[in-house]
Amino acid sequence: xxxxxxxxxxxxxxxxxxxxxxxxxxxxxxxxxxxxxxxxxxxxxxxxxxxxxxxxxxxxxxxxxxxxxxxxxxxxxxxxxxxxxxxxxxxxxxxxxxxxxxxxxxxxxxxxxxxxxxxxxxxxxxxxxxxxxxxxxxxxxxxxxxxxxxxxxxxxxxxxxxxxxxxxxxxxxxxxxxxxxxxxxxxxxxxxxxxxxxxxxxxxxxxxxxxxxxxxxxxxxxxxxxxxxxxxxxxxxxxxxxxxxxxxxxxxxxxxxxxxxxxxxxxxxxxxxxxxxxxxxxxxxxxxxxxxxxxxxxxxxxxxxxxxxxxxxxxxxxxxxxxxxxxxxxxxxxxxxxxxxxxxxxxxxxxxxxxxxxxxxxxxxxxxxxxxxxxxxxxxxxxxxxxxxxxxxxxxxxxxxxxxxxxxxxxxxxxxxxxxxxxxxxxxxxxxxxxxxxxxxxxxxxxxxxxxxxxxxxxxxxxxxxxxxxxxxxxxxxxxxxxxxxxxxxxxxxxxxxxxxxxxxxxxxxxxxxxxxxxxxxxxxxxxxxxxxxxxxxxxxxxxxxxxxxxxxxxxxxxxxxxxxxxxxxxxxxxxxxxxxxxxxxxxxxxxxxxxxxxxxxxxxxxxxxxxxxxxxxxxxxxxxxxxxxxxxxxxxxxxxxxxxxxxxxxxxxxxxxxxxxxxxxxxxxxxxxxxxxxxxxxxxxxxxxxxxxxxxxxxxxxxxxxxxxxxxxxxxxxxxxxxxxxxxxxxxx
Amino acid sequence: xxxxxxxxxxxxxxxxxxxxxxxxxxxxxxxxxxxxxxxxxxxxxxxxxxxxxxxxxxxxxxxxxxxxxxxxxxxxxxxxxxxxxxxxxxxxxxxxxxxxxxxxxxxxxxxxxxxxxxxxxxxxxxxxxxxxxxxxxxxxxxxxxxxxxxxxxxxxxxxxxxxxxxxxxxx
Numbered sequence: 001x002x003x004x005x006x007x008x009x010x011x012x013x014x015x016x017x018x019x020x021x022x023x024x025x026x027x028x029x030x031x032x033x034x035x036x037x038x039x040x041x042x043x044x045x046x047x048x049x050x051x052x053x054x055x056x057x058x059x060x061x062x063x064x065x066x067x068x069x070x071x072x073x074x075x076x077x078x079x080x081x082x083x084x085x086x087x088x089x090x091x092x093x094x095x096x097x098x099x100x101x102x103x104x105x106x107x108x109x110x111x112x113x114x115x116x117x118x119x120x121x122x123x124x125x126x127x128x129x130x131x132x133x134x135x136x137x138x139x140x141x142x143x144x145x146x147x148x149x150x151x152x153x154x155x156x157x158x159x160x161x162x163x164x165x166x167x168x169x170x171x172x173x174x175x176x177x178x179x180x181x182x183x184x185x186x187x188x189x190x191x192x193x194x195x196x197x198x199x200x201x202x203x204x205x206x207x208x209x210x211x212x213x214x215x216x217x218x219x220x221x222x223x224x225x226x227x228x229x230x231x232x233x234x235x236x237x238x239x240x241x242x243x244x245x246x247x248x249x250x251x252x253x254x255x256x257x258x259x260x261x262x263x264x265x266x267x268x269x270x271x272x273x274x275x276x277x278x279x280x281x282x283x284x285x286x287x288x289x290x291x292x293x294x295x296x297x298x299x300x301x302x303x304x305x306x307x308x309x310x311x312x313x314x315x316x317x318x319x320x321x322x323x324x325x326x327x328x329x330x331x332x333x334x335x336x337x338x339x340x341x342x343x344x345x346x347x348x349x350x351x352x353x354x355x356x357x358x359x360x361x362x363x364x365x366x367x368x369x370x371x372x373x374x375x376x377x378x379x380x381x382x383x384x385x386x387x388x389x390x391x392x393x394x395x396x397x398x399x400x401x402x403x404x405x406x407x408x409x410x411x412x413x414x415x416x417x418x419x420x421x422x423x424x425x426x427x428x429x430x431x432x433x434x435x436x437x438x439x440x441x442x443x444x445x446x447x448x449x450x451x452x453x454x455x456x457x458x459x460x461x462x463x464x465x466x467x468x469x470x471x472x473x474x475x476x477x478x479x480x481x482x483x484x485x486x487x488x489x490x491x492x493x494x495x496x497x498x499x500x501x502x503x504x505x506x507x508x509x510x511x512x513x514x515x516x517x518x519x520x521x522x523x524x525x526x527x528x529x530x531x532x533x534x535x536x537x538x539x540x541x542x543x544x545x546x547x548x549x550x551x552x553x554x555x556x557x558x559x560x561x562x563x564x565x566x567x568x569x570x571x572x573x574x575x576x577x578x579x580x581x582x583x584x585x586x587x588x589x590x591x592x593x594x595x596x597x598x599x600x601x602x603x604x605x606x607x608x609x610x611x612x613x614x615x616x617x618x619x620x621x622x623x624x625x626x627x628x629x630x631x632x633x634x635x636x637x638x639x640x641x642x643x644x645x646x647x648x649x650x651x652x653x654x655x656x657x658x659x660x661x662x663x664x665x666x667x668x669x670x671x672x673x674x675x676x677x678x679x680x681x682x683x684x685x686x687x688x689x690x691x692x693x694x695x696x697x698x699x700x701x702x703x704x705x706x707x708x709x710x711x712x713x714x715x716x717x718x719x720x721x722x723x724x725x726x727x728x729x730x731x732x733x734x
Numbered sequence: 735x736x737x738x739x740x741x742x743x744x745x746x747x748x749x750x751x752x753x754x755x756x757x758x759x760x761x762x763x764x765x766x767x768x769x770x771x772x773x774x775x776x777x778x779x780x781x782x783x784x785x786x787x788x789x790x791x792x793x794x795x796x797x798x799x800x801x802x803x804x805x806x807x808x809x810x811x812x813x814x815x816x817x818x819x820x821x822x823x824x825x826x827x828x829x830x831x832x833x834x835x836x837x838x839x840x841x842x843x844x845x846x847x848x849x850x851x852x853x854x855x856x857x858x859x860x861x862x863x864x865x866x867x868x869x870x871x872x873x874x875x876x877x878x879x880x881x882x883x884x885x886x887x888x889x890x891x892x893x894x895x896x897x898x899x900x901x902x903x904x905x
Contacts, residue, residue, distance in 0.1 A: 102898060104843075104865075107905040142768055146779035148895060150902070307841040486905060487844055488866040 032074075032191040033066075036178065040068030043137035043145075048120045051232050057134055059233040060127030061171035065163050065178070069137040072149050075179050076193045081156040083196055087283035091294040092156065094312035096303055100153035101130040103303050105380075105478060108486045109431040117434060119143075124233050127172025128224035131158045135176055157181075160210040165219055167657040168245055170226030180209045203284075218248055221269040225376070228658070231688055234434045236423075238658075238688040241433060242378075245269075246656060247371035249626070251447035254370075256624040256655075258592035260448050261532060261559070267370060272323075273298055299374065299381060301495045302477040313495070320475065320497050324519065326373065327365040328471050328502040329526050334359040336456065336726075344526045345504055346514050352506050355461040357726060359718070362387065362453045362471045363529045364500075365521070366445040373445045374416050374475075380431055382479040383499070384415035386472040387455045387719065392465030398457035400719050401472075407480040407493060411708045414453050414719060417479070418442040419709065425701025430485055438695035440702045441713035452533030456720035456727070463508055472501040524553040524560075531563060537715040540571035558587040562594050574601055592621045596628060603635065611635050626655045633665060642669055660690055769799035769813065771870075771900040777801035777811050780874070780892050785811075792816060808856050808877025813900055818869040828862040828871055839863070839894060843870070843901035848893055850886065859889050861897040865904035872897045 047069075051058035056069070064070055078098070082089035092098050100106065106129060110122050119141055126134040131154060138145035149155075163177035180189035182198060183205045190209070199206045214220050222245035229239040250257050252264035253271075270292070279291035295312060297319035304312035332343020333350070336357050342350045343361065352358070364385065366373045374381045386401035401413035409415065419440040420428040428436050445451050459467065475497045478486075483494055502517070521529065531546030544567045551560035561584040568577035578601050584594040599614035615632040622628055633648030646669050649662040656662075663686035670679035703710040711717040720727055769777075769787055778785045783803040790798040796816025803809035818824045825847070829836060832849035839846040839861065846863025857876040864870065874893060 102902055104902070104905045107902045111903065111905055142773075144773060144775040146775040147773065147899060148776060148779055151895060151898060491844070 032178065036070055036074065037068065039071045040137075043069045043140075046140070046142070047137050048118075048140045050118075050120045055232075056137075057123050057127060057172070059121065059124035059171070059230050060134060061166060061169060061173040062127045062131065062134060062176060063166070063174075064135055064176050070135050070176070070178065072132050072136045072138075072145060074191065075132050075149070075155060075157045075161070076181060078152055078155045078157075080193055084199070084284045085156070086281035087279040087291050088156065088285060088294045090281055091312075094304060094307070094309035095295050096298070096300045097154040097159075097294075097296060098152055099303050099307065100128070101126075101133070102151050102153065103306065104486050105302060105306075105482070112430055112432055113434060116432070121233060121434065124171065124230075128227075129153065131172070131176070134172070157210075159215070162212070162215075162220075162223075165214060165223055167654075168219055168222040168226060169228065169657045170222060170224065170243075170245070171228060171230070172224055174223040182206050183209045216268070216270055218245060218254070218269045221245065225269070227376075229433050229436065234436065236437060237692060239436060240658070242376040244371045244375040247375060247447055249624070249655070251370050253447070254624075256622060257627070258596055258618055258622045258625055259627055260593075261528070261563070262448055264368075269370070272370060299475070300477055301475075301497060302483075305492075305495055317495070317497050320499055323368055325367060325369045326473055326500040327367045327519065327521055327529075328473065328500050329363040329365070329521060329529065330360060330469055330471055330502055330504045331363045331452075331526060331530055332361045333506075334361065343530075344523050346516055346520070347523050349513060350511050352459060352508055352511065354459055354463050354508060357456065357458045357722065360387075360455045360457070360469060361530070362455065363450050363526070363533050364445060364453065364471075364473065365450040365529045366447055369447055371447055377431065378416065378418040378442065378444065379420050379428070380478045380482050381475075382409065382415060382417055382477070383473060383475040384409055384413045384417075385453060386413070386470075386474050387453075388468075388470045388472075389455075389457050390468045390470075391460065391463055392467070397460060397467060398455070398721060400455060400721075401474070403480075403496070406489075407483075409480065412719060414443070414712070416443050416445065416473075418444075419702070421698045421702040423698055425698045425705070427702060430482065437692075438698040440699040440706070441709070443712060449536065450529035450532040452530060452537060454718045456718055456722055458722060458726070459508070466505045466507045468503055468505050470501060470503040473499045475499050524550050524557070527553065528560070528563065531567070535563075535567050535570070538570075539716060540567050543567040544571070556587060558584040558591055558594065561587075562591075562597060565594075565597055569597060569600065574604060577601060578605075590617070590621075592618045592625075592628075596631070599631060599635070603638075608635065608639055612639070624655055626652055626659060629655065630659065630661050633662070637665055637669070642672060645669055646673075658689055660686060663689065769801070770797070771813055771815065771903040772799065772801075772896065774801065776896075776899060780896055781809055781811055783809060803877075806877050808875060810875050811896065812871075812873045813896075814871040815900070815904065816869055818864065818867055824864070824869045825862060828860065831860060839897065842894065842897050843904070846897055846901065848890060848897075857886070857889060859886075859893045861893050863897060863901060865901050868904050870897070870900050870904065872900055 049056065057063065078089055078092065110125050113122050119139055123134055123139045126139050130150065132149045133139055133147065136145050137143070138147060157179045161177050161179040162174045164175035166173035166175065177189065178191045180191050182190050182194050182202060184190055187208060225244040226246065227241040229241050231237055248254055248269060252260040252262055253267040255266045273296050274292045274294070276290040276292050278289055279286045283291050285291060295315050297315045299320065301313060301316050304316060330345055332341045332345055334341045336359055341361065342348060362385070374383050384401050388399050389397040391397055400410060402410050404410065420436040421438050421440050422428050422435040423437045476494060478494070483491055527546050527549040531543045531550065534543035534546055544564055547560055547563040547567060550557065551564065554560060561580040565577040565580040565584070568574070568580065581594050581598045581601065584591060585598065588594065595614040596618050599611045599618070602611040602614065612635050615628060615635055618625065618628040619632055629648050629652040633645050633652060636645035636648060646666065649666045649669070652659050652662045663682045667679050667682035667686055670682060699713070703713055718727060769789060774785055774787055781801065781803045783805045785801040785803055788800045788802065790800070792798060792814070794816050796814060798812060798814040801811040829849070831851045834850035836847040836849040839848055843863040843865040846861055848859065848861045851858045851860040851873065859874050861872045862869070872893060874889065876889065
C-alpha cells in the first residue's frame with residue numbers, strides 16, 4: 001500500500017515534469033530569469049564599466065528592466081514574427097530600422113569612434129542602432145557575443161518589448177523588458193518564443209504581451225529621435241545633437257504650443273510615418289484590409305539604394321514628394337537701385353528692362369513637416385536650394401546650387417545643412433560627433449516657419465524674350481563627400497530628389513498680374529511668410545511692414561496683429577506691441593498666443609497680477625506648453641511664491657527635461673528650501689547644458705578659413721555671382 | 735672527450751636556437767589574438783562549434799584569421815584582408831579558386847562575389863570582396879563531418895552573413 005502511494009506520487013511528479021517540459025511556457029519564471037542572471041554575470045565579469053557600474057549602457061540611455069544584461073537569443077528573431085506578420089516583415093526588412101547597424105554609412109562613422117576612443121563609447125550610438133548588441137553587453141572590447149543579430153538592427157521584438165520610457169531626453173531612453181510574445185492568464189509575461197497555435201488560441205494575450213499604449217505616442221519615438229552628446233562621450237560638455245521630438249512638440253501638429261504661426265490638426269510621428277495602407281501580404285495585424293506602415297518612409301534614400309530595396313526607395317521618394325511639405329514662393333524682385341520690393345509676384349504689375357540687376361526674394365516655407373527641415377544628422381544629409389535663371393533660349397543667366405561633374409554641391413548654394421567644427425576650428429567630418437565643439441553654421445527651417453533667400457543677378461543687356469526663374473529644393477542622402485569617404489570616389493551616383501519647385505516667367509517690359517498655381521499660398525499668407533523670414537533674419541522693420549500687409553488683407557486675422565507685436569517686442573518697441581496685442585485680443589479675447597505676449601509686456605510694465613492671470617490662462621489652455629510653463633514659473637518666482645514656482649519648473653521638466661531655465665531656477669529654489677542635494681543636481685545640469693560662450697571662437701576660426709561659406713552663418717545674406725561692387729550696391733536698403 | 739662534449743653542446747645549442755627560431759617564427763606567423771573583423775563567438779556560431787583562432791601576418795602586409803573548429807581540422811573559417819593595388823587583379827586571382835560560376839553579392843562592401851571552391855570531399859565556399867581599396871577573402875571549409883547542413887544555400891547564407899560582418903568592420 002505504502003509502495004503504491006509512493007509510486008503514485010512519483011508518477012504524478014513525472015507527469016508534471018513531462019507536462020512542464022512540453023508546455024509552451026517552459027521558459028517561464030525563475031528558470032528564464034536565472035538563465036538571464038547567469039548570462040548577465042558572465043558578461044559582467046569582463047565588461048568595461050568605464051562610466052560606472054550603475055551606468056552599464058552610458059553614454060547611451062537605455063536600461064534593462066530589473067537591470068543587468070540579456071542574452072541576444074532572448075529576442076525572438078524577426079523571421080519568427082514573419083510567420084503571421086508577412087507584411088510587417090516585408091516592410092521592416094527594407095526599412096531603415098532593420099538596417100540601422102549594418103549599413104556602411106553607419107559603420108564608417110562608428111568604426112572611427114571605436115578606433116579613436118574605444119568600443120565602449122559606441123554604446124551612445126548602439127542604444128538605438130543596435131539595441132540587442134547594446135543590451136547583451138556586446139559593446140565592450142574582446143566581446144564574445146555572437147554578433148549575428150547585427151544584420152537586423154532594430155527588430156520587431158526590440159520595439160515590441162519596450163516596457164517603459166524614461167524621460168524624453170533621448171539617446172535610447174527606453175526600458176527594455178525581457179521579450180515575450182504572450183502572457184499567461186494572469187497577465188504575466190512569458191519570455192521567449194511559443195508555438196504559433198498558442199498565440200492563435202490566445203490572441204488577446206499576444207496583444208497584451210507585444211503592444212503598449214505608449215507605442216502610439218510621440219514620446220515613444222522620442223526615445224531615439226532625440227539625441228545629445230553627453231560629457232561622457234565628448235569629454236567636453238552636453239551638446240544637443242538633434243531634437244526632432246521637441247520640434248514636433250513645438251509645431252502646430254502637437255497642439256501643445258500656443259505660439260505657432262499657424263494652426264493644424266493633431267498629428268503624431270506615427271500619423272505621418274506609419275500611415276495605414278492596404279497590405280499586399282497576409283498579416284494578422286491588418287485591420288479592415290489596411291496595415292500601419294512598418295516602412296517608416298522618411299528621408300533615407302541612400303540605404304535602400306545601397307541594398308537595392310527598390311520598393312522602399314520608391315516609397316521614400318513618393319513620401320518626400322507628397323504632403324505639400326514645403327512651399328516655395330518666388331515672392332518678389334527688387335531693382336537694386338530702388339527701395340521698393342515688387343511683390344507678391346503674380347499679383348502686382350511691374351516692369352523689367354535689359355541690364356537690370358535684380359534681387360529675387362524667395363521664401364521657402366516649412367508648411368507641413370512636423371519637425372525641422374532637415375531634422376537629424378544635418379552634417380551628413382544634404383538639402384539645398386537650386387536657383388536657376390534662364391533666357392528664352394534655355395541658356396543659363398545665373399545658376400546657384402548646381403551639382404558639379406564630380407557630384408559635389410556648389411559651395412555657395414544655400415543648403416539646409418550644418419558644418420560642425422572641433423576645438424581646433426576644423427570641420428568635423430564623418431559624423432565624429434564626439435569631437436564637435438560648435439557649428440560654423442546650422443541652416444534649417446523650423447516647422448511652420450519660413451526663410452527668406454535673396455539671389456542677385458543681372459538681366460542680360462542683349463536679352464531677347466522672357467526669362468524664367470526657377471527655385472527648387474533638392475535633397476540627397478548623403479552629401480557627396482561623405483559618400484566618397486564611405487565608398488571611395490568610384491561609387492554610383494546616389495539619388496537626388498526634388499522636393500519642391502516653383503518657376504516664374506519675367507517678361508522683358510511690362511508684366512501683368514497672373515493667376516496663381518494650385519499650390520500657391522494666398523497673398524496674405526505669402527506676406528505672412530515673408531514677415532516670418534524677415535523676423536528670423538532680425539529685419540524687424542521689414543517684418544512689421546510685411547505683417548501690416550497681412551492685417552490690411554485680412555483685418556479679421558488676429559495673428560496678423562500678434563505677429564506685428566512679436567516683431568516689435570524683439571525690436572523693443574513695447575508700446576506699439578501692446579497696442580497690437582490689444583487689437584488681437586479685441587478680435588479674440590481668449591487667444592492664448594496673444595495672452596502669452598500680453599503677459600510678457602505686462603511683466604515689463606510692472607503689472608504682475610495681470611501677467612500671472614494671463615499666463616495661468618495660457619497654461620490652462622495649453623498645459624504642455626514649455627514656454628508658458630517657463631514664464632509662469634518665472635512669474636511666480638518673481639512674486640516669491642516658491643512652491644508654485646517649483647511646481648511650474650518641475651512640470652516643465654516633465655515636458656522638456658533639458659530646459660535650462662528650469663535647471664537654473666530650480667537650483668536656486670531648492671537651495672532656498674534647504675534641498676541641497678536636489679539643488680546641486682540642478683546646478684550641475686545647468687552648468688553642463690548651458691551654451692558655451694567660448695564656442696563661437698571655434699566656429700569663427702573655421703569660417704575665417706572658408707570665406708565661400710561664411711556668408712551662410714549671417715542671417716541676412718545674398719547669393720550672387722556678380723562682382724563685388726555689384727554685391728555692395730544696394731546694401732542697407734530693405 | 736672534451737671535444738666530443740663541446741660538439742654535443744654545440745649541437746644542443748643549435749637545436750635550442752633552431753627551436754627558439756621556429757617558436758619565434760610561429761609566434762610572428764600565427765599569433766593567438768583577436769581577429770579584427772570577427773570575434774570567436776560569431777565564428778563559432780557560424781561553424782556550429784567552438785573554435786580556436788590563429789592569426790597570420792602576410793608578406794604583402796595583409797592579415798589572415800583562421801578560425802579552426804575544435805571538433806575537426808576539416809572545418810574552418812578563414813578571413814584574409816589586405817590593401818590591394820589593382821582591383822581587377824585581386825578578383826581574377828581569387829576567381830581561379832572557384833569551382834563554380836561566381837555570383838555577385840549585393841550590398842556587401844563596394845562589391846563582392848561568391849563561389850563554391852570545393853576541395854575533395856569537403857564543401858568550401860568563398861567570398862571575395864572589397865571595401866574601398868581593402869580586399870577581403872572569406873572562406874568556409876565545412877569538411878565532411880562538419881555537422882553543418884550540406885545544403886549549399888544555407889552555407890551561402892552563412893557566408894553572406896560573415897562577409898557582411900567583415901565588410902562592415904572595414905568601413
